[in-house]
Amino acid sequence: MTPADDLSPELADALRRAAGAPTLVIACDYDGTLAPFVDDPTLAVPAPGAVDALERLAGLPRTTVALLSGRNREALAQVSGAAAPVVLVGSHGSEWEGGFDTPLDDDELARLARVRSALEEIVSHTPGAHVEPKPTAAVLHVRPVEDPDRRRTAMSEAMAGPAAFDGVFVTEGKNVVEIAVREASKGAAIERLVEQTGAEIAIFIGDDVTDERGFARLREGDIGIKVGDGQTLAGYRVADIPAVVGLLAHLAELRG
Numbered sequence: 602m603t604p605a606d607d608l609s610p611e612l613a614d615a616l617r618r619a620a621g622a623p624t625l626v627i628a629c630d631y632d633g634t635l636a637p638f639v640d641d642p643t644l645a646v647p648a649p650g651a652v653d654a655l656e657r658l659a660g661l662p663r664t665t666v667a668l669l670s671g672r673n674r675e676a677l678a679q680v681s682g683a684a685a686p687v688v689l690v691g692s693h694g695s696e697w698e699g700g701f702d703t704p705l706d707d708d709e710l711a712r713l714a715r716v717r718s719a720l721e722e723i724v725s726h727t728p729g730a731h732v733e734p735k736p737t738a739a740v741l742h743v744r745p746v747e748d749p750d751r752r753r754t755a756m757s758e759a760m761a762g763p764a765a766f767d768g769v770f771v772t773e774g775k776n777v778v779e780i781a782v783r784e785a786s787k788g789a790a791i792e793r794l795v796e797q798t799g800a801e802i803a804i805f806i807g808d809d810v811t812d813e814r815g816f817a818r819l820r821e822g823d824i825g826i827k828v829g830d831g832q833t834l835a836g837y838r839v840a841d842i843p844a845v846v847g848l849l850a851h852l853a854e855l856r857g
C-alpha cells in the first residue's frame with residue numbers, strides 16, 4: 602500500500618496538477634490535521650512522518666509550506682518542532698514572524714483581561730477545564746472535563762458571558778471556545794501567502810470549523826482538503842491524520 606492508495610482518484614489528479622505548478626503554496630492546519638487531539642494542548646505532538654514530509658516539501662524550489670494554526674505562534678513552534686523554511690503563522694492567521702501587524706491598544710488589552718478573568722471564573726467551578734492565554738485571545742478548554750453535562754454547561758456559560766461582551770470575536774472549535782479581541786481569518790493568511798509568493802496553486806488542509814474560513818477564500822484551481830467528517834467548503838476530503846501525512850509525502854515525491 603503506497604500513500605497514494607488512500608486518496609480518491611480526484612484528489613490524486615489534483616495533487617498531480619499541484620506538483621506541476623511553477624510556484625506552489627501548501628498551508629496546513631495543526632491540531633486535528635497533523636497532530637492528534639490530547640487533553641493537554643502543550644503535549645500535542647505531530648504524527649509520525651508529518652514534519653519530515655513538510656520539511657521535504659519546504660526544501661523544494663518555488664514551494665512554500667506554512668503551518669497555519671489557531672495557536673499562538675510561539676506555542677505552535679514549540680509543539681510542532683517545525684522551523685524555517687516552514688513558515689509558522691499563528692493566532693488564526695494574524696501572527697507572523699515579527700509578531701502582529703499592529704499591537705493591541707489599551708482598550709483591547711483591558712477587554713482581553715476582562716475576558717480572561719470571566720473564563721477563569723468558569724474554570725474555578727469546572728474541574729478539568731482550563732484557560733489557554735493567547736496574545737489576542739483567551740480559550741476555554743473543556744476536553745478534559747469528564748462529565749459531559751458539566752462540559753456543556755461551561756461552554757454555555759462562556760457563550761452567555763464573555764462571548765457576549767462587546768468588541769469580541771468568538772470561534773467555537775473542538776471542545777474549545779476562543780474569545781478574541783482581534784478578528785483573524787485563515788483565509789486572509791492564505792491570500793497573503795499567495796500574494797507574497799505569486800503561487801499559481803494553493804493547497805490548504807484542515808479539519809475544524811475554523812478552517813472553513815480558509816477554504817472559503819481559495820481561488821478556482823486551488824485545492825482545499827478537509828480532514829475527517831463534517832460539512833465543508835473544501836473540494837476534497839481525506840479520512841484522518843495518517844492520510845494527511847501520506848498525502849504530503851506523496852506530493853513531495855511527485856514534485857521532488
Ligand SMILES: O=P(O)(O)OC[C@H]1O[C@H](O[C@H]2O[C@H](CO)[C@@H](O)[C@H](O)[C@H]2O)[C@H](O)[C@@H](O)[C@@H]1O
Binds near residue numbers: 776
Ligand atoms: O488551528 P489549529 O491548529 O487546529 O488549532 C486549533 C486549536 O487547537 C488547540 O486545541 C485543540 O487541540 C488541543 C490539543 O490536542 C485539544 O485539547 C483541544 O480540545 C482542541 O480544540 C489549541 O489549544 C487551541 O489554541 C487552538 O485554537
